Amino acid sequence: MKSITLLIVFLYITNLLFAQGPASWSKSENYTHPSLVVDVSTSITYISVQDVDSANNIEITNTTYWVSLDSLVPESTPEGTEDLTTPDVSELDNLVVPTDDGTSGSGTDDPDLPNAGSTDVVLGGISTTGYISGNGGRLSAGFAITGGDMTVLTTGKGAKEYLSTSILQDTLNDPKMEIKALSGSSWSSQHSDLNWKSGNYFSQLDATGFFALYEDDDTGIYETLSANNYLAEITSTDGDSGGTLVEVYETYGYWNSTYTGSKLEGISTNGYVRAGNEPGQRMTAGVALRNFGSDASATKRVIVMAKWSTYVPSNDNDATNDFDILDDPRIEVTDADKNVLAQNDNWGSLPASVKSAVETTGLMSGFREDKDAAVIVNLPGSGVYFMNVYSADGDSGGALVEVYDLDALEDKYSWNLGN
Secondary structure (H helix, E strand, C coil), X not given: CHHHHHHHHHHHHHHHHXXXXXXXXXXXXXXXXCCEEEECCCCEEEEECCCECHHHCCCCCCHHHEEECHHHCCCCCCCCCCCCCCCCCHHHXXXXXXXXXXXXXXXXXXXXXXXXXXXXXXXXXXXXXXXXXXXXXEEEEEEEEECCCEEEEEEEEECCCECCCCCECCECCCEEEEEEEEECCEEEEEEEECCCCCCCCHHHHHHHCCCCCCCCCCEEXXXXXXXXXXXXXXXXXXXXXXXXXXXXXXXXXXXXXXXXXXXXEEEEEEEXXXXXXXXXXXXXXXXXXXXXXXXXXXXXXXXXEEEECCCCCCCCCCCCCXXXXXXXXXXXXXXXXXXXXXXXXXXXXXXXXXXXXXXXXXXXXXXXXXXXXXXXXXXXXXXXXXXXXEECCCCCEEEEEEEEEHHHHHHHHCCCCCC
């Protein structure tokens, strides 16, 4: 680079000595250096070397004061530039533009697909409300524990929800609870309870205050469970029918401030959905979130699904046979103030990126219909949220409702769901 600079300076000085001046310029014109002047007769551009003042009888044509720009252009390749070549940019084609969050991708945030949340946000509690027919009906809440042993509070209560007429719904008077663990391909009974106030867990349950507004014959179990899949199954003890609430709480989420490493991955509920929007007609899954990280703005991404199920008793007044299924479920996700955060009727109509993420999980694979419902939603990392499932076409039938911690599952199975 130094040799090129010296060469240009040398050529510049040489041309100052031998340049021919613009003979057609007027003697009366003045020029202040630096200045560019065009000879109108030849269209050649000259650059000044010093000021020209006609008052001092300086001839404009004097070559001492001007040099042609064309004469400054080197006529040969400067020394040291022979090996210079045009850069090869073909390898740039494979470069990936960073996304908004710093990861590799398209560089844009998919507006249809909710962003991933944080694994620091966990499900502190899960629940389901539904209707139980006294003659053989049941509400079965499935839950998975991962990461180690967990002390769990499970409850079975008559659901105290009010109808749109402000009248308390018909509740199940005397529920019975049984916790079953998955062993191989079958379920084995682990713990059971009839009435919480006279049962084996009275002292623990009474200390929680979770039964303060409920009946003595509601039921609850307080046990330490190992990592496994479980069912909290509620049936009627006295043949009554009515709305039922089943809850599963991680005890650290409510009484301890330290995250133990074990977590609930989600809840799945087999039950019966009747036509209508009232309590006892719909089925509702609830989740309570706890944030154990340092980022107060951390969120949780969950997947919610409603599928038809054959889990219906043949002697239910609303069922015609054991295979009376809910043909067309509809999902509505709300916060505690009943603001709708997400909804879906037919998962086959989801935007392409969301449907692709659902398909990646495999959770809707098999015999599930496009008319079944699914939604992925990102929720603020602290709060209580409800996933209501309704009949979209006025039909009644068996339904399976599932809510899973999608961040935990993506981390566990190394899925790439996008965003």
